[in-house]
Amino acid sequence: MRSLPELALRPTRPDWAGGLREAWTPGEDGAAQNLVDFIEDGLGGYADGRDRPDRDSTSRLSPHLRFGEISPRQIWHALGTARKSGEARGSAADAEKFLSELGWREFSYHLLFHNPDLATRNYDRRFDDFPWKHDGEALRRWQRGLTGFPLVDAGMRQLWTTGWMHNRVRMVAASFLIKHLLQDWRTGEAWFWDTLVDADPANNAASWQWVAGSGADAAPYFRIFNPVTQGETHDPGGAYVRRWIPELAGLPDKNIHTPWKAPDDALKAAGIRIGETYPAPLLDIGFGRQRALDAFAMIRG
Ligand SMILES: Cc1cc2nc3c(=O)[nH]c(=O)nc-3n(C[C@H](O)[C@H](O)[C@H](O)COP(=O)(O)OP(=O)(O)OC[C@H]3O[C@@H](n4cnc5c(N)ncnc54)[C@H](O)[C@@H]3O)c2cc1C
CATH class of the missing domain: 1.10.579.10 (DNA Cyclobutane Dipyrimidine Photolyase, subunit A, domain 3)
Incomplete structure (x- = not known):
């Protein structure tokens, strides 16, 4: 069986995926790193900053969540642990707001399940x-x-x-x-x-x-x-x-x-x-x- 790189699935001519490669590191490692970076550096000011497209104020965990590279439970517990140990930046309001967004994701899945x-x-x-x-x-x-x-x-x-x-x-x-x-x-x-x-x-x-x-x-x-x-x-x-x-x-x-x-x-x-x-x-x-x-x-x- 051929390995993934041998399948040469990545686009070359034209290479329409350059911007995607620059922006993302797919896989569990990329997801875990994103979460650590966000908890340690990004969470501070999230409650207000999440509405500012001119700032890099959100976690960018969405593709990782989408493809199961990280789960909402992992995020929830990692954030709780980091807040207890003092490793998380940001206020309680920032953490609450962020966790509530994960809640909206759960709500969407509830809707999809029933519809x-x-x-x-x-x-x-x-x-x-x-x-x-x-x-x-x-x-x-x-x-x-x-x-x-x-x-x-x-x-x-x-x-x-x-x-x-x-x-x-x-x-x-x-x-x-x-x-x-x-x-x-x-x-x-x-x-x-x-x-x-x-x-x-x-x-x-x-x-x-x-x-x-x-x-x-x-x-x-x-x-x-x-x-x-x-x-x-x-x-x-x-x-x-x-x-x-x-x-x-x-x-x-x-x-x-x-x-x-x-x-x-x-x-x-x-x-x-x-x-x-x-x-x-x-x-x-x-x-x-x-x-x-x-x-x-x-x-x-
Ligand atoms: C028209 C429209 C289409 C959208 N399509 C998608 C989609 O296909 N996939 C997707 O994951 N999100 C979608 N969203 C919701 C939201 O825009 C993205 O989840 C968010 O921008 C992802 O960036 P982030 O991971 O940095 O978010 P953060 O602000 O860091 O939030 C953390 C996580 O919470 C969840 N979340 C955040 N906002 C919402 C929301 N409004 N509703 C439900 N869950 C949320 C996501 O899983 C997100 O990764 C859509 C919103 C709109 C208005």
Whole structure:
């Protein structure tokens, strides 16, 4: 029998996996190391920092959990032991918040166990009548990080390059697809399923349904993440956007989440031509929000 390296499964031409190799060390050793690093260095400030995509504030244990390279119980006990011995950084609130996220994972698995078709069927059946639009071009622009909304585009490019996207940006990108673009949440779920290194049958399906409003314990239908204000709040200096959209890097902080509103001299100085070097926004954000509210009103009964 041939060994794994002999099977030469890794891509070479084209080598689309370079960004994934740089970001991850698959296997139990990589998982254990990630956990130790996180407990000793990353946990401090997790409760607030976990919402900041411009910082490296989360554990990145998700692909390891997904593939059983580490278990939630191991994480739970390792953290408890480290806190008792004083090896863990961070406050009780940081530890509580982190453990509660593991709890959300358990909840997703509970939902999947009782609803094996969670990735394909609306948990709330009223959504079976939802007037989705089927716009292939809008979907493609979202997938490629070319919507013209920097936070969404940065997330989609981070996903494509590394196979991972920050949780806050997952929520914003998913909300944008579902609510502003009115695309069926299943098209987004399928893209994440194909591209995430942590693509998880429970977490992915439950999270997409949560954002859509069709899930158990779903976000209310009127919660529509604004990609501009989300960017300004959670990536205030624009470091995350600059990292994943280098063509916007030269913009001043105040314009980084609204490049289409930047004055001509700022655009010129940054070498940006809207519609050429970076897309104009796919739609007016206020129009998209109102259209989504109207569509959701149709099924609320
Ligand atoms: C649209 C959408 C799709 C998602 N798809 C997936 C997916 O396919 N696989 C996946 O593991 N997570 C998914 N999530 C949840 C979350 O984004 C990731 O678990 C998290 O970003 C992983 O990074 P981390 O390990 O650094 O998280 P940390 O913040 O360090 O959290 C530790 C662990 O807790 C669990 N966790 C954290 N947040 C959540 C959450 N909101 N719901 C359930 N469990 C959570 C994960 O197992 C994670 O590894 C999705 C979220 C959204 C909004």
